[in-house]
Amino acid sequence: MFKITLRLYRHQVGALLEFLPHPANYSFRQIAALRIEQMILLDYRSKITANQVFTWKNRPTTKAYAFTLPLPVARALWSELQLPELSYALQEILGGLDKQLKDLGLTRLTA
Numbered sequence: 334m335f336k337i338t339l340r341l342y343r344h345q346v347g348a349l350l351e352f353l354p355h356p357a358n359y360s361f362r363q364i365a366a367l368r369i370e371q372m373i374l375l376d377y378r379s380k381i382t383a384n385q386v387f388t389w390k391n392r393p394t395t396k397a398y399a400f401t402l403p404l405p406v407a408r409a410l411w412s413e414l415q416l417p418e419l420s421y422a423l424q425e426i427l428g429g430l431d432k433q434l435k436d437l438g439l440t441r442l443t444a
Contacts, residue, residue: 335404335437339429340397346389348422352414353378370409377406407434 341349354371356364356379364375392398402410407430414427 336401337404337407337430337433337437339400339402339426339433341400341426341429342397343389343392343394345422345426346400348420349426350378350381350386350389352423353381370412373405373409374413377403404437408439 354375356375359367359375364372367375411427411430411434414423414430419427
């Protein structure tokens with residue numbers, strides 16, 4: 334499967350994890366009513382372990398690290414980030430996703 338790699342700082346990953354819905358907060362009926370993009374992000378968030386979160390929280394704040402996303406997750410995240418009010422960290426992630434997806438030739442992106 335194709336993957337997209339972004340260079341993210343610790344605060345950006347923190348903002349991303351806050352933005353992604355946590356599966357423990359949803360019942361089966363609520364999940365069944367979600368849009369496909371939301372389900373993709375919910376599934377991706379369920380695969381992020383507490384150990385990975387701990388590792389990101391303890392990384393230096395001055396260095397960007399590689400953060401890899403599968404293409405369907407990147408596309409779903411791009412679609413969900415099309416909100417009028419985003420934090421600065423999420424705007425930076427959206428800009429990186431936009432560039433990576435356009436570089437892959439996915440120029441006809443619509444929200």
